[in-house]
Amino acid sequence: MAHLAVGFLTLGLLIPVLAWPLSAPLLVIPVLLSAMIVRLRTVADDQGVTVRKLWGSRTVRWEDIDGLRFHRGSWARARLKSGAELRLPAVTFATLPQLAAVSNGRVPNPYR
DSSP states (O other): OHHHHHHHHHHHHHHHHHHOGGGGGGGHHHHHHHHHHHHOEEEEOSSEEEEEOSSOEEEEEGGGEEEEEOOTTSOEEEEETTSOEEEETTOOGGGHHHHHHHTTTSSOOTTO
16 A cells, blocks of 8 residues: 555656656655665564664564653654664554564563
8 A cells, every 4th residue: 555655656746757857856755665665664573573674674682672662653662671772663552462472472462
């Protein structure tokens, strides 16, 4: 569904590009958005959490995570025992039960 929205954005950007060819670099925006849709994600398993960013990824073991923090309307952040924070793409309060199930009880399910 997100790629469909990017497609409509591309169609909308074609109007200024066709009217004024110097605005052609605007078409880079939909390409970056599609790359972000495909690339940004959080993969959790029983060993830990892998965060994939646009360039690169980072894996953190469950033992290194001290807790999770949520902001209204944004992705979760994992507070690490080192004091740093790691943004977890696509992890929201609504997807927390799935993360709790994968973590084998390390993350509590608030809906129980």
